[in-house]
Amino acid sequence: xxxxxxxxxxxxxxxxGLPLRSSFPLPGLLTAPASRNALSIQLTSRPxxxxxxxxxxxxxxxxxxxxxxxxxxxxxxGGDYLMTYGDEAVFLLxxxxxxxxxxxxxxxxxxxxxxLLDTVLWSASLLSGIELLHASAVQGTAGVxxxxxxxxxxxxxxxxxLVRRGGALFSDxxxxxxxxxxxxxxxxxPALMNxxxxxxxxxxxxxxxxxxxxxxxxxxxxxxxxxxxPDRIAAICLLGRGPGRTxxxxxxxxxxxxxxxxxxxxPHLSGRMRHRFTLFAQxxxxxxxxxxxxxxxxxxxxLADLVEPLLFRGVGQxxxx
Amino acid sequence: MASDRGRxxxxxxxxxxxxxxxxxxxxxPGETVVLNVETxxxxxLNATAGRMLTALEGADSIGSAVIALAREFGMPRTEIxxxxxxxxxxxxDRGLVELGDxxxx
Numbered sequence: 012x013x014x015x016x017x018x019x020x021x022x023x024x025x026x027x028g029l030p031l032r033s034s035f036p037l038p039g040l041l042t043a044p045a046s047r048n049a050l051s052i053q054l055t056s057r058p059x060x061x062x063x064x065x066x067x068x069x070x071x072x073x074x075x076x077x078x079x080x081x082x083x084x085x086x087x088x089g090g091d092y093l094m095t096y097g098d099e100a101v102f103l104l105x106x107x108x109x110x111x112x113x114x115x116x117x118x119x120x121x122x123x124x125x126x127l128l129d130t131v132l133w134s135a136s137l138l139s140g141i142e143l144l145h146a147s148a149v150q151g152t153a154g155v156x157x158x159x160x161x162x163x164x165x166x167x168x169x170x171x172x173l174v175r176r177g178g179a180l181f182s183d184x185x186x187x188x189x190x191x192x193x194x195x196x197x198x199x200x201p202a203l204m205n206x207x208x209x210x211x212x213x214x215x216x217x218x219x220x221x222x223x224x225x226x227x228x229x230x231x232x233x234x235x236x237x238x239x240x241p242d243r244i245a246a247i248c249l250l251g252r253g254p255g256r257t258x259x260x261x262x263x264x265x266x267x268x269x270x271x272x273x274x275x276x277x278p279h280l281s282g283r284m285r286h287r288f289t290l291f292a293q294x295x296x297x298x299x300x301x302x303x304x305x306x307x308x309x310x311x312x313x314l315a316d317l318v319e320p321l322l323f324r325g326v327g328q329x330x331x332x
Numbered sequence: 333m334a335s336d337r338g339r340x341x342x343x344x345x346x347x348x349x350x351x352x353x354x355x356x357x358x359x360x361p362g363e364t365v366v367l368n369v370e371t372x373x374x375x376x377l378n379a380t381a382g383r384m385l386t387a388l389e390g391a392d393s394i395g396s397a398v399i400a401l402a403r404e405f406g407m408p409r410t411e412i413x414x415x416x417x418x419x420x421x422x423x424x425d426r427g428l429v430e431l432g433d434x435x436x437x
Contacts, residue, residue, distance in 0.1 A: 266360040268374060281372060285356050288367045292358040 023049065026128070027136035027143070027187040028198035028241075037128060038223055039203035039233045050111055050135055052127075057114040060103045065089030072279045077130060078122070078226070084134065086279060092138070094131060099123045102131050108139040121224035125231055128201050133185045133275070141198075142188045142290050143275040146247070148181035148197065149173040150238040151322030154245030155197050157186050158303070158318075159273040164250040165311065167204060169318070171219060172311040178322055180204065180237040185275070188290060195294060197244050202237030205229045246321040247294070248303040249273070256304040260317040265300040267292040341417045345395035348434040349388040349420050355428050357385065368427050375426060384419055385429075393434035394420060 023045045024031040030046035034053045065087035072092075073084040080097030087093060090106030100115040100123035111131070115123040137143055146159035147166035156173075160166045167183055174180050182200035189198060206216055207229050216222055220234040248260070249269065263269060270291045276283060301321070305314055351357070357366040364382025366375040377385060384401060391397035398416055402409040423429040 264361055266363050266365050266376075267358060268365055268376070271374075281369075284367065284369050284372060288356055288358070292360075292365070295360065296358070 021045075026199075026201050027133050027185060028141045028189045029132065029136045029139060029187075031132075037124065039128065039201040039237075041199065041202070041237075041239060048109075050109060050139075052111045052113065054118070055112045055114055057101050057116075060093070060101050060112055060114050063091075063112070064093050064103055065091050072277055077126065080122075082130070084277075092134075094134070096123065096126050096130075100126065102127070104131075104135055104138070108135055111135060121231065122226070125203075125205075125224070125226075128203060129184065133187070133200075134277075136187055137275060137277070138280075140190065140286075142190075142287055144186040144188065144247075144270070145184065145273045145275060146186045147183055148186050148199075149178035149322060150181045150199075150242055151178045151245070152324045153322055154243045155181050155186075155238075156245055156318060156322045157181075157197070157247045158250050159186075159247060159270070160250030160252075161273075164252050165305070165314070166250060167206060168311040169250070169314050171204065171206060172315040173319065173322060174219060174234060174236055175217075176315060176319060178236075180234040181242070188294070190286075190290070191293070194243055195297060196241040198241045199238040202234045204232045204234055206232050244294070244298050246299045246301060246318075248301045248318055248321075251302060251304040252307060252309070254307060256306050258305050258309050258313055258317070259303075261302045261304075263300045263302055265295045267295045269300060270295055341413055344417045344420060344431070345398065345413065346393060346434055347431045348391070348393050349397075349423070349429040349431055351385075351389055351428070352430050359386070366428055370427065373426075375428065380415075381419055384416055385423070388416075388420070388429065394431075 022033045022036050023043050024040035025043035026040050030043060030049040032049040032051050067085055067087050071083040071085045075082050080099060083095045085093045092104040094102040098116055100113060103112040113127060133143060144157060144159055146157040147170040148155050148157040149170050158166050158169050180202055183204040185200055187198040216230050216232050220232045222230045222232050224231045267288060274287055274291060276287060303314060303318060354370040355366060355368055357364055359382055362379055364377040364385060366377060387397040387401050394416060398409060398412050402412045420429060424431050
């Protein structure tokens with residue numbers, strides 16, 4: 012039973028452009044000044060969440076499997092969202108994206124916290140009006156370089172390699188882009204990575220950071236060398252890895268259509284299409300976009316050699332064709 | 333609108349092509365991308381068609397867009413009329429423009 016002083020403690024963070032105020036400490040998040048607009052994160056029980064949820068007779072708005080567990084996101088009649096992550100945890104996000112209640116099956120537990128700090132938080136960010144790109148990102152002296160790609164394309168392995176070369180982790184998997192009136196700025200995700208434990212594609216955690224938990228096939232790692240503030244995007248590389256491809260970095264003359272496959276959205280939020288189109292059209296028009304292609308077995312170091320000059324000023328010319 | 337298909341070029345020239353609220357577009361070097369928010373479909377126009385769309389957007393009738401484009405491209409007016417009419421009908425079929433009375437609003 013927590014004491015009186017402990018109950019009163021709050022932790023202010025920032026992730027995916029979203030100010031957070033948690034009633035319990037969370038790993039890998041940027042601490043931030045308290046914000047009136049923060050999303051309040053609280054622990055509660057599953058029966059309490061079930062009582063609070065406005066309920067829906069309809070189909071889930073998103074039904075999938077994440078890390079081997081079924082995941083359902085349901086929209087309530089009152090606009091709130093019930094997120095059920097297997098037997099691990101249930102989350103309830105209020106309609107105004109100001110309150111998030113978490114009911115884990117067991118505390119402490121790593122799997123539910125990893126899910127909270129990834130899918131639940133980026134979903135809240137998206138629902139609050141921030142646009143998202145499925146990309147890892149690393150910050151260097153030239154700004155942020157993002158590596159957009161589908162699952163298994165090597166986003167994380169490339170980011171690990173670039174952090175080892177002196178970059179700061181900006182995001183492992185999701186790049187947040189709040190609405191902008193002037194220069195586009197990206198907001199960092201948690202300083203956490205899911206590093207694959209595969210010798211042929213990644214050298215393991217090593218000096219990258221501290222392993223929080225070992226999951227099947229990958230380590231959940233906190234990365235001390237991580238970005239502490241929003242930053243301008245210096246370049247976006249679209250990762251294409253597959254048989255028949257050669258290792259190459261090629262500057263594109265992009266349109267919004269090149270980026271849209273890597274954006275995130277929920278099918279029921281079709282009203283957001285116009286906003287997403289406008290923002291990513293601005294990205295395509297203003298930010299250098301590259302195609303980074305590689306054969307399946309290309310080591311991350313060889314990709315990093317090509318993109319390193321995009322990230323660090325004075326590291327020679329980008330080796331783009 | 334399917335009925336527009338039967339319209340003669342001379343009738344079309346008196347109409348105005350308006351881009352409806354549910355359509356958003358952006359020019360890029362070499363291509364204009366158009367999104368129909370109602371259908372969720374994206375459409376690509378080459379540079380010439382993209383320029384024609386911009387001309388239509390700023391003109392009070394399709395006929396006056398023809399005059400401006402013929403001057404800009406240095407092409408015979410009849411050729412522009414044919415191409416622009418075809419484009420207007422194709423865009424209208426996809427809900428990307430609405431053809432209406434040039435005198436209205």
